[in-house]
Amino acid sequence: MIHEKPLILFDPFPRNEAMVFTPDVAAELGRLSTLVTHFGSRAPDDLVESVLADVEIIVGQTAMGKDRLDRAPKLKAILNVKANWEPNIDYAECQRRGIHVLSAAPAMAPAVAEYCLGQAISLARGLPAADRLFRDGLEKYGIGGNGRAYSLYDAPVGLIGYGNLGRALAPLLKPFGCRTAVHDPWLSDRYLETQGVVPASLEEVLTQSRFLFILAGVTSENEGFLDRAKLAQIPEDASVILGSRAEVVEFDAFLEMAGEGRFRAAVDVFPEEPVPADALSRQTPNVLFSAHLAGGLEPSYARIRDMMMDDIRQILAGLPPLRMQRAEPRQAAMARSR
Structure with missing residues (x-):
């Protein structure tokens, strides 16, 4: 099949049109390309196979193993409009062929960082408990109600993981004068x-942080690495924000310790989502829960669209992409994110 314009396969599930295919995006892609779209599920195999010979850009999480890459000689880029790396792409082969594999993860980071900061302050100041006391008519005013409250200002802060989320959070912490310690085995000390x-070290971050932000992505090497023994190193009454992937912690132990008041905790991510109705988390006291709300805001999707379109323009012009995150084959192949 001969196309006068480059062919783009738009297969963004689980993203939908409102998230990544707004009218302005559709109009520009229509001008720039021959556009093949599929929404509501992953594109069926017959649709994917029908465009392989001519496709130049794939937007989505379409499976692209070596056998499909062999049948896609014009492919220049795969743009994943989620914030993860799925195991259905041969990342090393893409790198060998010069195919850009990109993720929209940086677009979600500002909203998640904002969430983490807000939850940290809420925990430290005891705002959820203050709300309950007020509604029950048991409130105390001023210093009388702040007996267990503490401040983020000048506090020791620890970050476990310094990827997109950590890099977005660190500038938000600077006005508070925090000493921010980071553990990330993927990064050099000098870079940090x-x-x-x-x-x-991990031990230093766990034992010395009044505020602890767990921001690490999950890989085949670190799944469950924050087990009960490591969680026990967290200082009494510290504020712990689980804002990235639940799979990096021993989740039941985390809930048990937080529920007993060993430390304060805010949780936005769960090992299974949607969370089952009878899940332990629903019966756990003393934890500030939200349902994976940190990043899913319209401004995040606007950033995804902006980054995506900017990089598509670059790629179609024969230039390197600038905005989305590039896959590093080893790390991407190890990823266990959903």
């Missing part, structure tokens, strides 16, 4: 120092 944070 250039970011204005303090490189630290």
Whole structure:
């Protein structure tokens, strides 16, 4: 099949039109390309096979193993409009062929960072409990109601993971004068120092943080690495925000310890989503829960669309993409995110 314009397969599930295919996006892609779209599910195999010979850009999480890459000689890029790396792409083969594999993860980071900051302050100041006391007519005013409250200002802060989320959160913490320590085994100490944070061991971050942000992605190497023994190193009454992937912690132990008041906790992510009606989390007291709300805001999807379209323009012009996150084959192949 001969196309006068480059062919783009738009297969963004589980993203939908409102998230990534607004009228302005549709109109511009229509001008730039021959556009093949599929919504509501992953594109069926017969549709994918019908465009392989001519497709130049794939938008979505379409499975592209080596056998399909062999049948897609014109393919220049795969743009994943979610914030993860799925195991259905041969990342090393894409790199060998010069095919850009990109993720929209940076677009979600500002909203998640904002969430994490807000939850940290809510936990430290005891705002959920203050709300309940007020509604029950048991409130105390001023210092009388702040007996267990503490402040983020000048507090020791620890970040486990310094990817997109950590890099978005660190600038938000600076006005508070925090000493921000970071543990990330993928990054050099010198790099972290250039970011204005303090490189630290996992033990140092766990034992010395009044505020602890768990921001690490999950891989085949770190699944469940924050087990009960490591969680027990967290200081009494610290504020712990689980804002990235629940699979990096021993989740039941985390809930048990937080529920008993060992530390304060805010949780936005769960091992299974939607969370079952009878899940332990629904019966756990003393935890500030939300249903994976941190990143899913319209401004996040607007950033996805902006990054996506900017990089599509770059790629179609024969230039390297600039905005979305590039896959590093080893890390992407190890990823266990959903």
